[in-house]
Amino acid sequence: LVCKDVCIPEEAEIFGNLFEFSNEDILRSQKLINIWMEKVPKGFQDRISAKISDGTFQLNWKSESAAKEVYFYPEQEGLISYNAKQFYKFTNKESTLFVDRPDRNKVNYDNISGILEISDGTEKKYFALNSSVEKVSFINADKTLEPTLILIVLMAFVGGLILNFMPCVFPVIALKVLSFIKESGEKGAWKHGIAFTFGVEVTMLILFFATFTAQNLGKSVGWGWQLQSSAVSSFLALLFFVIGLVLFFRIEFGANFTKLGNFGIASKGYTNSVLLGLLTVIVATPCTGPYMGAAIGWGLVQPPLISMLVFIFLGFGVAFPTLLLSLVPSAMNVLPKPGRWMDIFNRFMSIPMFLTSLWLAWVAFNQTGMESLSILLLSFFVLLACVIVIKYIGRKSIISLASIIIFLN
Incomplete structure (x- = not known):
């Protein structure tokens, strides 16, 4: 899908003969591949904890400074509500992300995985997450930034x-x-x-x-x-x-x-x-x-x-x-x-x-x-x-x- 305001299906067929490329072509392609491989999400170095309740999903991790924007892309379906705003706060060198869960099709997971996007305002970095989940009855989500x-x-x-x-x-x-x-x-x-x-x-x-x-x-x-x-x-x-x-x-x-x-x-x-x-x-x-x-x-x-x-x-x-x-x-x-x-x-x-x-x-x-x-x-x-x-x-x-x-x- 190619998406901007709406999503439109696209497809393409690409043909090529690998034996027709010169060594220069291969080296140039390798450099290009390396550039994109650098963009592949790395593992999150700091310890991250995940909590889940019937209404809210929460991520916590230690960080030296506040991020400008944070967004979590889960691999598990039904973990969060995709249209819901994700709330981020930073206090005492600890970052917390709150996301509402859907009212229907709620599933409790033992482990979660996904991509965490962290931006400092000038650069976006992506991290691959894989964490166990702590099930709790209630999460006090601080949504002071929620629009009225x-x-x-x-x-x-x-x-x-x-x-x-x-x-x-x-x-x-x-x-x-x-x-x-x-x-x-x-x-x-x-x-x-x-x-x-x-x-x-x-x-x-x-x-x-x-x-x-x-x-x-x-x-x-x-x-x-x-x-x-x-x-x-x-x-x-x-x-x-x-x-x-x-x-x-x-x-x-x-x-x-x-x-x-x-x-x-x-x-x-x-x-x-x-x-x-x-x-x-x-x-x-x-x-x-x-x-x-x-x-x-x-x-x-x-x-x-x-x-x-x-x-x-x-x-x-x-x-x-x-x-x-x-x-x-x-x-x-x-x-x-x-x-x-x-x-x-x-x-x-x-x-x-x-x-x-x-x-x-x-x-x-x-x-x-x-x-x-x-x-x-x-x-x-x-x-x-x-x-x-x-x-x-x-x-x-x-x-x-x-x-x-x-x-x-």
Whole structure:
């Protein structure tokens, strides 16, 4: 797996003939191997003790100075809760690491092993651990550094605000803002803002409940798991490509249908505002990883009601700027007046849509291989051809062309 914000399967086949290498190649390779062998975790020189209770796992060892960061990677499954924050403290030349244990699948071990990562702020060192475990009824875990609920909720809200400017979210939000500019003289914009917020919050809760349920069933899933499905990745790739085409070519589908170029904002119904909120959350989840990992990881290991509160505020942060523009008419004064610039901006915003579509196609390719990529690229070509024909040739010409092709066949 290749992992950054989400994990994507990768594979490669490497071929080589060992007899074709010269002595210089062998020496150069040996130096490279030695460099990496130095990075292999060494045995921990100091004595380390491990304690385990029903709720907490603890490591203790002697050290001359405090570490900047410490993290333990266990080999045994069920030893610790992987999403839980690991707490480190240093007192009287003794280091202690506390980690919460999972509520389910608890197993008591006689011996534990794993990798201990210790950082002094400039360099990380890795040590291989193998220790017996002392079973105790209770461990007084000092979690004075544990973030408060208010801080985590605030982090979630601010993180949601920042998400509005991420490459995978900004184009979708920009469509909504453009619609408010068009409706700046009307009174119904606030209803669309509330509908958009409703769509964001409902989708956020659906994703949360799906993730929470899967984790409690023992599945290894994280936030953004929906993009680990090739079907979802392919569907979103096509959807973003269509949105890009609509924005670039300024396509409208008549008075009786939703004006797709405006995403239904100018229509009397509010369904499209809700759906735009849904789309925003779906494409936003991979962007949460770089700076929302702590809040999301902490939220997923809390009781359900607290976790739900964290994700509600994350969604509210995503929807807040759009909601503010719709509820406060004076806020629209900071936006430019409607004009030709909007058509230019629409075409400009089609670029990130196309780039997002290509990125999603790459994700699908890494999940299922060349076959899915070929189908997607062919679909892109067919969609582009249809749009060009509709825009510059007309529907009657399409019908005539289709009739000729059918007749010839």
